[in-house]
Amino acid sequence: MSQIDSNPERKSSDNIYILSALVEDKPGVLFRVTNLFRARNFNIESITVGYSEAADLSRMTITTRSDDRTLDQLVKQLGKLIDVVEVRVLDRANTVYRELALIKMNAQDPTSRAEITNLASVFRGKILDIDKFTLTVEITGTPSKIDAFRNLVSDFGIVQLARTGVSALPRGAV
C-alpha cells in the first residue's frame, strides 16, 4: 500500500495505479469485480466501494500494482463487465486521495499515552478511544502518511489496525 505515494524497491515495470469506477448499485457487483481480478491474475492493493453522486450507482476505487500492459488489459476487462458503467485510471498528479486508519496501541503507562497523543496531534490524528491498557487513534491521509505514523508508533506495540484503502477523485471540474 505504501507504494502508492512512496517509491520503495519494486519490479521496475510495475507501478501503483488508482482506478475509479462507477458501477451499478446492486447485489453481486463487488463479487463480479473481485472475481475478474482473481480469474485474470490481476493484483488488488486495495478496494473501496460506497455510494456515489448518483442514487443508483456506487463508486469503486481500486488501487493496483501492475505494468502498463496489464493495466491496459485490466481497464478493458473491467469495462467489459456489464455492471461497470464507467472506469478510468486517475492521473495521480491531478487526483485527491485519502485513506483512513484506526490504530489501537498498547498504552498502559502515562508516558506512552502522552507520547502517542503528541504524535497523533502532529499527524492531525484523533484519539477515538482510551482505556487502562490501550489507546485508539484515527489517522486520515495519504497511505504514506499512515505508514509513517505506523512506523513511529510500532514500538508501543500495535494491538489492532484497520485501514480503509484509498478513496480518490480527480481534481477540478469533471
Next chain:
Amino acid sequence: MKGAEALMRSLEKEGVDFVFGLPGGANLPIYDALVDAKIRHILVRHEQSAAHMADGYARIKRKAGVCFATSGPGATNLITGIATAYADSSPMVAVTGQVPLEMIGKDAFQETDIIGVANPCTKYTFQPRKATEIPETVKKGFYIAESGRPGPVLIDIPKDVQQDSQDIEFPDLIKVRGYNPTIDCDLSTIGKAAELLMAAERPIIMSGGGVILSGAFSELEVLAELLLTPVVTTFKGKGSFPENHSLAMGPIGMHGHAEANKIILEADCILAIGARFSDRSVGRFDEFGKGMSIIHMDIDPAEIGKNKSVDVAIVGDVKSSMKTMIKLLSKKMVKRSAENPWLRRRKELVDYYAESIKDYPRDLTARKVLKKLRQALPSEAIVTTEVGQCQMWTSLHFDVISPGTFFSSTGLGTMGFGFPAAIGAKAAKQDVPVVDIAGDGSFNMSENSLAVSVLENLPVIVILLNNYMLGMVAQWQRTFYNRRYEGVHLHNCPDYTKIADAYGAQGIKVQSLAELDNAIRSALKSNVATVIDIPIDPEEDVYPFVAPGTGLKDMIVGS
C-alpha cells in the same frame, strides 16, 4: 399471468423455436407453462448435452440457443456446456430453476449458488426476484448473448417467482447502460491498416472465429482476392474461407497445416481478423509475429493487446470493418499481379508438403477416412467434431468447402461436445446432413444422446475413428513420457454398433474404405442416427505437431 408463462411469451417473442432441457423440482412451473407454448422441447438425458445442443444450434442459426435445467445438480451439469460456449463466444441463454426466494441461502435441497458458479464462464447472469421482472430480463439476456462478442447468459429463476401470478408487461425497448458493444470501426485505423497492407511484400490474412460469428464470408473472400494474400485460419476460423480456394492455406497452430505454419512466419504483414492469438494457434506469444507488422480486427476491445501487441487495432464488427476496408482498397490499391513471388512461394510450400508428408502406413487411416468422407458428403453438409486426435485430424484432412458449415469445441476442448452439438445443429438446419467426427473416448461421454437423436427424429452421422484409446493423451505419453501409458486404454468396450442398435439407431462397423463408402451412403439415406465404427491403429499419431511451449518454427512434421 404467472412468471413461467411470462418466460414462455418472452422466449416466443425472441423467436425461440427449440429448447433443450431436462425438468426437475425447481423448474416444474416452467415445464407446466411449456405445455402451452409454441416451442419444441428436446428432452436430453444429461443437462451438459442440453447446453451443447443449444450451442450447436446457435453456431448454425447464429442466434442464441436455449437450454433449461433445474436447480442444484441440473444447473451445475449445464456448466461445462456453458463454459464451452463462453470459450468459443457462442450465444446461449440458459434458464435454470432455483429454490424459492425465502429458501435461498438456507442450504435447501438441490440448492446451488449457480450465479456464483456461472459468473466466470458467462457474459452475464440474472436472477429475477419478481415475476414482473421476467420479460425485461429475458430481453436483456438475448440482447447481451447475441450482440457484440456473443456469449452465454444465465437466467436463474426461483420457483416462487415462476409461480407468482402478476399483471405482467412486456417492454419493447430495453437499455443496458454499462454495455455498449462497438460495432463501427474508427476510419482512421482502417486507413493506416490499408497503407501497411499495400506496402507489404508478403501480406497474409489470419482468419478467426469472429469471421464465422459475423457471417463475413463473402467479405473475406473479396478482401483476400483484392489483396491477393494467402489466407490461413485459426482452428476456430476453419471454414471461414473455402479450403479449396487457390489462396487457402488451412489452419495454423499446434496441429495446423505445415504449409500454413510455415508461410505465416515468412509474412511481413499479418491481418488478423476476429482472432485472439491463442496459444494453440500461435505457439509462444513472444516469438510469434517478430519482424512483421500486425493488424488486428476484432469486435472485443479487450482482445487488442491481450496476448500480442499489435501495430494497428481495428475495433468493431469484422464484417463492417472489412466492408470499409474493401471500399478503401478498391479506390486506392494498385492491382497486384497473381504471378508474384509471394504467391509462388505459397504454391511451392503447398506442393512441397503435399509431397513430403506421408500418410500412416495402413489401409484404414484417419486421413483416408476423412478424405473419403469429404468426397461422399455434399459441400453444404454440417460437420462438427469431438475433441482430441479426431478433432485435429479433421483440422488437417477434412476440407471445409462451404463457409460456415464447420464448428468444434476449439477453445475449451470439451470431450463429449460433438455429438449433442451435432443434434443441436440438425435442429437448426434439418435439410442438410450433419456429421460428428468422433473418437471413441469423446463419443463415450455423450453417447446417451443417441436416445434424443432417435426419438426426436434429429438424425446425425457419427464417424467414429475408433482406436480403443484416449488417443491424444496416448500420443503425448508416447512423445513426452517415454511411452509410459497410464489411463488411456479404453479397450474394445463398448461395442458401438450394439450401442447404436440398443438405442434404435443404425450401427455399421467397417473394415475397408470400400465398406466406408457404402456405410456413408447408407447413413445419408437413413432417417435414424448412424454410428459408423471405424477401427484405426492406436499408434497412429497426429502430425504436424507444434509441442506446447514452443513456437511455430519448431513444428515437427512427422515422427
